[in-house]
Structures are given as C-alpha cells and as structure tokens.
Amino acid sequence: xxxxxxxxxxxxxxxxxxxxxxxxxxxxxxxxxxxxxxxxxxxxxxxxxxxxxxxxxxxxxxxxxxxxxxxxxxxxxxxxxxxxxxxxxxxxxxxxxxxxxxxxxxxxxxxxxxxxxxxxxxxxxxxxxxxxxxxxxxxxxxxxxxxxxxxxxxxxxxxxxxxxxxxxxxxxxxxxxxxxxxxxxxxxxxxxxxxxxxxxxxxxxxxxxxxxxxxxxxxxxxxxxxxxxxxxxxx
Amino acid sequence: xxxxxxxxxxxxxxxxxxxxxxxxxxxxxxxxxxxxxxxxxxxxxxxxxxxxxxxxxxxxxxxxxxxxxxxxxxxxxxxxxxxxxxxxxxxxxxxxxxxxxxxxxxxxxxxxxxxxxxxxxxxxxxxxxxxxxxxxxxxxxxxxxxxxxxxxxxxxxxxxxxxxxxxxxxxxxxxxxxxxxxxxxxxxxxxxxxxxxxxxxxxxxxxxxxxxxxxxxxxxxxxxxxxxxxxxxxxxxxxxxxxxxxxxxxxxxxxxxxxxxxxxxxxxxxxxxxxxxxxxxxxxxxxxxxxxxxx
Ligand SMILES: Nc1ncnc2c1ncn2[C@@H]1O[C@H](COP(=O)(O)OP(=O)(O)OP(=O)(O)O)[C@@H](O)[C@H]1O
Ligand SMILES: [Mg+2]
Numbered sequence: 001x002x003x004x005x006x007x008x009x010x011x012x013x014x015x016x017x018x019x020x021x022x023x024x025x026x027x028x029x030x031x032x033x034x035x036x037x038x039x040x041x042x043x044x045x046x047x048x049x050x051x052x053x054x055x056x057x058x059x060x061x062x063x064x065x066x067x068x069x070x071x072x073x074x075x076x077x078x079x080x081x082x083x084x085x086x087x088x089x090x091x092x093x094x095x096x097x098x099x100x101x102x103x104x105x106x107x108x109x110x111x112x113x114x115x116x117x118x119x120x121x122x123x124x125x126x127x128x129x130x131x132x133x134x135x136x137x138x139x140x141x142x143x144x145x146x147x148x149x150x151x152x153x154x155x156x157x158x159x160x161x162x163x164x165x166x167x168x169x170x171x172x173x174x175x176x177x178x179x180x181x182x183x184x185x186x187x188x189x190x191x192x193x194x195x196x197x198x199x200x201x202x203x204x205x206x207x208x209x210x211x212x213x214x215x216x217x218x219x220x221x222x223x224x225x226x227x228x229x230x231x232x233x234x235x
Numbered sequence: 236x237x238x239x240x241x242x243x244x245x246x247x248x249x250x251x252x253x254x255x256x257x258x259x260x261x262x263x264x265x266x267x268x269x270x271x272x273x274x275x276x277x278x279x280x281x282x283x284x285x286x287x288x289x290x291x292x293x294x295x296x297x298x299x300x301x302x303x304x305x306x307x308x309x310x311x312x313x314x315x316x317x318x319x320x321x322x323x324x325x326x327x328x329x330x331x332x333x334x335x336x337x338x339x340x341x342x343x344x345x346x347x348x349x350x351x352x353x354x355x356x357x358x359x360x361x362x363x364x365x366x367x368x369x370x371x372x373x374x375x376x377x378x379x380x381x382x383x384x385x386x387x388x389x390x391x392x393x394x395x396x397x398x399x400x401x402x403x404x405x406x407x408x409x410x411x412x413x414x415x416x417x418x419x420x421x422x423x424x425x426x427x428x429x430x431x432x433x434x435x436x437x438x439x440x441x442x443x444x445x446x447x448x449x450x451x452x453x454x455x456x457x458x459x460x461x462x463x464x465x466x467x468x469x470x471x472x473x474x475x476x477x478x479x480x481x482x483x484x485x486x487x488x489x490x491x492x493x494x495x496x497x498x499x500x501x502x503x504x505x506x507x508x509x510x511x512x513x514x515x516x517x518x519x520x521x522x523x524x525x526x527x528x529x530x
Contacts (some may be wrong), residue, residue: 048418074420086415088408099408102401103420151420 001186002047002078002155007047007066007101009039016042017053018191018210024155029177029187031218033231034207040190041083041208044157047188048064048080049073064207073104074203076153081161083190085144086187089133093124096132096143100150120176130193138169145176162193174200194231198222206231238373240495241488246379246448248487249386250251253441254464255471255479256393257434263410263474264430266325270332271312272337272438273461277454279394279439280354280446281347287358294358298443302436309435310428318424336457343454351453354446363447372464389437390480396433397476406430410474459503466506470513472523481521 002024009017016039019174025028034040045051046056051068058066065073088096097117101110118125121142127135132143141161148156158177162170170193178200179185191197198204198218206214206227214221221227236416254276261269267419282301286292292300316335320328397403409416409426417423445460446452467486471478493505513520 050414050417069422071420072416074418079420080418082415082418086412087419088411088415090411091404091408095404097379098401099404099416099419099421102405145417192250 001061002060002188003057004043004047005057005059007043007046007053007058009042009051009053013052014148016051016210017024017046019056020207020210020212021056022205022212022215024186024188025188027181027184028203029181029189029201031189031191031201031204033191033194033197033204035230037209038207039210040207041159044080044082044159044188044190047073047157054148068147071103077152078157079148079151079153079155080157081144081148081159083159083163085140087132087135087140087143087147089131091132092129093132093135093143094128096147097124097150100113100147103151109152113150114153117149120149120179121146138165138173141165141169141173142176149180149185155187156180156186157188157190159190160192161189162191162196170196172230194227198227198232236372237492237495238371240491241308242373242375242379244488244491244494246382246487247445247490248484249383250441250444250483251460251464251467251487252483253386253389253437253444253465254460254481255483256390257438258465258468259408259471259473259476259479260430260434262468263476264406264427265317265321265328267316267317267328267332268465269434270283270310270329270461270523271316271335272338272434273457273464274336274343275305275309275312275435275457276438276442276445277452277457278308278339278453279345279442280456281343282439283443284352284355284446284452287355292358294360297330297358298440301356301443302439305439306432306436309431309438312332313431314427318427336461340454340457347454347504349454351451353450354452356363356447358451359447366508378448382448385440389440391474393437402426402429442497453502463503463506466510466513468520470509470520472520475520475522478520478522 004018004020004022007017008015008019009057020043032040032043042051046053049068052067057064060076060078084235088099097114104110123139124142124146127139135143161173174196175186189197189201196222201218202217204221205212210214257272258269261267279301282304283297286297286300287294312335317328318329361479364376367377367380368375376492397406405416405421405426409421409423415421463486467482468479470485471482486506489509490502490505494502
C-alpha cells in the first residue's frame with residue numbers, strides 16, 4: 001500500500017533521515033519505534049509532504065506522492081495525527097472534527113462518521129461545544145484522532161499518541177486504534193512506548209539516528225534481546 | 236457641537252473598522268502587517284471613480300466592480316510579493332509590504348496624477364447629502380445612514396462567513412495552527428488568498444465611502460487611513476476580527492472627542508496616542524490573545 005524507498009530528509013544541513021525504507025501493507029498496524037531524535041516524526045512528516053525528502057521516493061497505492069503538497073497527499077487517503085496533537089484550540093470540538101472532513105462533501109457520510117467518532121470517544125460528544133484548548137491532554141489526543149478519522153483515511157499515521165498520558169488513557173486509546181484497524185483502516189504507529197506499540201502491531205521497524213536498524217514481525221522483535229535491552233527496559 | 240462630532244466620529248469609526256479587519260485577518264493567517272493595505276483602500280476609490288467617469292457606470296455597479304478589482308489586486312499582491320517569502324524571516328515580508336505600499340502609491344500617481352480629485356458626485360443618488368434624520372439638533376445625512384447600514388451589513392456578513400462557513404472555519408484553523416490545517420487537507424495558499432480577497436474588497440468599500448464622504452481622493456490617502464486602521468486593529472487585538480471592528484469604532488469616537496474637547500488640530504494625533512497607549516499598557520489589545528513569537 002505504502003512504499004517508502006531510501007528517503008533522505010534534511011533540516012537545512014542536518015540530515016535527519018539517512019536513507020529510510022519501509023513498507024506498509026493494507027490492513028496492517030505497522031509500528032516505528034526508536035529513541036528521541038531518531039527521526040520518527042520526520043519520517044511521518046516526509047510521508048505527509050510537510051518536510052519532503054530530498055532524495056528517495058514515497059509511493060502510495062502505486063502513485064508517486066514524494067513531492068506532492070500536503071493537502072493533495074491527504075486527498076489520496078493518508079491522514080496524520082501529529083506529535084503534540086496540534087488540535088485547533090480556539091475551535092470547538094465539533095468544528096475541529098469538521099475540519100478533519102474538510103476535503104469531503106458527502107453530508108450524510110460526514111454526519112454518520114461524526115456519530116461514529118462520538119461513539120468511539122463519548123467524552124467528545126459531551127464536550128462538542130467546548131473549545132479544543134479547554135480539553136485535557138487525553139481528550140485532546142482523542143480529538144486529534146477523531147479529527148483525522150473524519151477524513152476517512154485509508155492509511156492513518158499516528159505520532160506518539162501515548163505521549164504524556166496516564167496509563168488508563170493510553171489503554172483506552174490503544175484499544176480504539178485496534179478497533180479502527182479492525183474496521184479496515186491501515187495504521188502506521190510511531191511510539192516510544194515500544195511495549196504498548198509492539199503488543200498491538202503486526203510488524204515493526206526500529207529507527208536509530210536516521211537509519212532503519214531492525215525490522216520484522218512485532219512479536220519476534222519483542223523477543224529480540226537487542227530490542228529488549230534498548231527499548232523495553234529489560235536485560 | 237459635541238453630539239454632531241460624535242455622529243461624525245462614529246461614521247469614520249465604522250469605516251476605520253472596515254479597513255482594520257483587513258489588517259487583522261491577514262495578520263491572523265500569516266502574521267504579517269500588510270502595510271500595502273492602505274493602498275488597496277486608495278485603489279478602491281480610484282477604481283470606482285474611474286468606472287463612473289470613464290465607463291459611465293452608475294455608482295453601485297462601479298462600487299461592486301471596484302471591490303472585485305481590489306480583491307484581485309490583494310490576491311496578486313499576496314501571490315507575487317508575499318508568497319515567495321513565506322518561509323523567510325519575518326522582517327523580509329514586512330519590508331516587502333512597505334515597498335509594495337510605496338510602489339502602489341506611485342503607480343496610482345502615474346495613472347491618475349498626484350493631485351487630489353473630487354469624487355464624481357453626479358453618479359451618486361441626489362438625496363445622499365440631504366438630511367435624513369434630525370434628533371435633538373443632531374443631523375444625520377442619507378450618506379451617513381448609508382455608510383452605517385452598509386458597514387453593519389458587511390460586518391454581519393463577514394462574521395457569518397468566518398463563523399459559519401467551511402472556508403471561514405478553515406481560515407480560523409489556519410490562523411491557529413498552519414501545519415495542522417495543512418495536515419487536514421486544507422490548501423493553505425488558497426485560504427490565504429481568500430483572506431486577502433475578503434480584506435481587500437472591504438478595504439475598497441472603505442476607500443469609496445471616505446472619498447464620497449469627503450469628496451476627495453488622492454494617491455497618498457491610504458497612508459493616514461492605514462495608520463488609523465492599523466491603530467484600530469492593534470487596539471482591538473491584532474488578529475481578532477471582532478476586536479478590529481470595535482477598535483475602529485472606539486478610535487473614530489475618540490478622535491471626535493479629541494477634536495471636540497481639545498482641538499481639531501489633534502485629531503490625527505489621537506490614533507498615535509491610542510497606538511502608544513495600547514503598546515504600553517495592553518499590548519494584546521482589547522480582544523487579543525497572548526502573542527506567539529514566531530522564530
Ligand atoms: N525543525 C527542525 N529543525 C532542525 N532539526 C530538526 C527539526 N526537527 C527535527 N530535527 C532534528 O531531526 C532529528 C530527528 O527528529 P525527529 O523529530 O524526527 O525525531 P523523533 O524520532 O520523532 O524524536 P522524538 O521521539 O523526540 O519525537 C533530530 O536530530 C532533531 O533534532
Ligand atoms: Mg517525534
């Protein structure tokens with residue numbers, strides 16, 4: 001479905017991605033784990049066209065999207081929930097969700113999806129008239145995921161959805177990720193919480209300073225001694 | 236007489252508000268003080284007058300056409316002058332805006348001459364300068380009544396566009412977080428163009444109304460009006476549309492009071508005094524949020 005081939009992305013002269021290749025198949029949850037500054041967010045931003053790679057290619061469903069502008073990449077079916085959520089603080093919860101459906105014009109479908117998201121995150125329905133900025137961190141994360149789902153993505157990119165959240169909220173959010181995946185949305189999940197990510201993912205990639213150093217079946221990686229010592233806090 | 240001064244101040248105030256929303260909306264989306272906005276206002280007046288004198292159009296169609304022309308001018312200004320500098324340090328577009336302001340002023344001087352011209356009054360409805368209402372000695376002309384009603388309708392319309400439409404919501408979303416807006420599939424440049432379009436057409440209306448009200452127009456008229464509307468926008472809290480509306484009205488009334496109580500010589504100084512006071516005592520303005528510092 002998505003094929004990232006040997007991309008190199010720069011911030012000025014800093015090379016953040018030094019030739020990253022990875023693949024996501026339809027229906028999968030693929031996770032990308034790695035330490036701070038490994039280039040996880042940059043990988044997602046390169047896929048979304050926010051920081052286009054200097055060389056290499058990103059192909060989605062057979063189309064080269066490497067140098068497409070971000071809004072057109074979203075139109076192809078890739079939506080990202082960025083790190084730090086980046087909800088619109090001065091828009092109401094409902095307006096935030098409607099902005100996710102910006103490219104859609106099917107009124108009935110949008111109304112249906114809105115109800116679906118209120119079903120996934122009932123708290124958002126309660127808070128629908130409140131400004132996004134007044135929500136708690138966990139609620140904002142739910143809003144950011146709900147907003148992205150409103151675009152009816154084929155591929156959902158999630159950047160550290162567990163960041164800064166209480167374990168119970170993380171459980172809830174990971175439960176929803178599994179659920180939307182079961183409903184047919186392919187997921188690429190970036191996480192520092194490797195334990196959680198590997199437990200719901202089918203496959204995984206390990207990123208270290210701009211390189212993919214390991215990849216494979218999520219369960220196998222969980223038992224890999226290198227992964228265990230570096231990312232799972234086991235010896 | 237003070238009441239009369241107040242009514243006149245209010246008339247100017249709503250016009251300042253009309254210009255101020257243009258500054259505020261553009262600042263809201265790209266954090267740029269568009270110094271050339273005053274020139275768009277000036278072009279509005281000249282376009283309208285030209286359509287009347289050269290093409291024989293009646294007043295209202297000429298005004299509508301001038302709005303459209305200024306909307307295009309605003310969009311071109313953004314595309315050619317500001318868009319190439321979107322990722323540049325913010326001083327670069329700011330200096331470009333000053334440059335564009337000077338360029339447009341000089342362009343107008345070449346096309347229409349630098350001397351003040353009267354507005355072609357013959358195209359206006361004859362009753363415009365007659366008194367519409369008199370209450371306790373205060374006179375309100377039909378023209379003033381027209382200015383009030385038109386600006387109120389435009390302000391309500393603008394509010395509806397910003398709060399109720401998808402494009403308006405996208406504009407607010409963009410102002411709050413440009414990256415997130417792009418990640419939702421919003422074509423950022425298109426929404427910025429839309430913002431210039433709306434701001435510029437409102438500016439054009441203001442230019443036309445002022446030149447009709449004072450029966451004069453000249454290529455440098457955008458400077459003074461620009462400073463005042465900018466002060467109004469800062470007073471309201473730059474970036475806030477309701478703030479700009481309120482700021483314009485407050486400034487117009489303050490000017491009238493300043494002229495009435497102190498001396499009419501100080502009228503133009505009021506805007507500067509307000510600007511300095513706001514910057515000193517309440518930099519975020521009446522409605523403003525804490526200003527984010529952009530790197
Ligand atoms: N805007 C930027 N300008 C310059 N360098 C940047 C920028 N953003 C990221 N970098 C650098 O690029 C590298 C990769 O950053 P990235 O944000 O992709 O890491 P990450 O894996 O997402 O880390 P984290 O887990 O902390 O989110 C880091 O060395 C970082 O310092
Ligand atoms: Mg990151």
